[in-house]
């Protein structure tokens with residue numbers, strides 16, 4: 492269920508709501524308390540090494556367990572997307588990045604503990620100056636360096652990642 496559907500009582504006054512509303516705004520029928528539901532923002536990074544291969548992680552947990560995704564994670568409150576990208580990549584695969592550049596954004600959904608969170612994925616590209624330091628750390632089953640030009644988008648864990656990979660493939664040229 493979307494987060495909105497779980498709000499059957501007002502979180503301020505506790506009043507039971509007669510109907511589950513739709514749309515981004517919750518308004519309490521009793522006290523008028525208002526709360527907006529917005530997407531959670533996440534960042535993922537297509538990281539290339541000098542031979543042109545890109546780093547993908549094999550997801551250790553659902554959603555998308557066993558499928559591939561570029562490394563990344565959720566942005567913390569108060570963080571920029573760029574700082575979150577650097578932090579998440581260090582935490583997840585132990586790499587430092589150079590040439591971090593925004594590529595595109597894609598809406599996504601993320602099911603966690605029976606709540607379907609609407610997500611906006613911010614997709615970046617970067618280079619790894621020390622690709623041999625990559626390792627599978629947080630929530631990662633394994634890491635693989637793959638040729639992004641020939642990689643099938645269907646191997647990605649989420650439709651947003653499939654769309655992002657297709658978009659990136661449209662811009663990539665084979666390494667010379």
Ligand SMILES: [Zn+2]
Pocket residue numbers: 501502503504505506519520521522523524
């Ligand atoms: Zn209320």
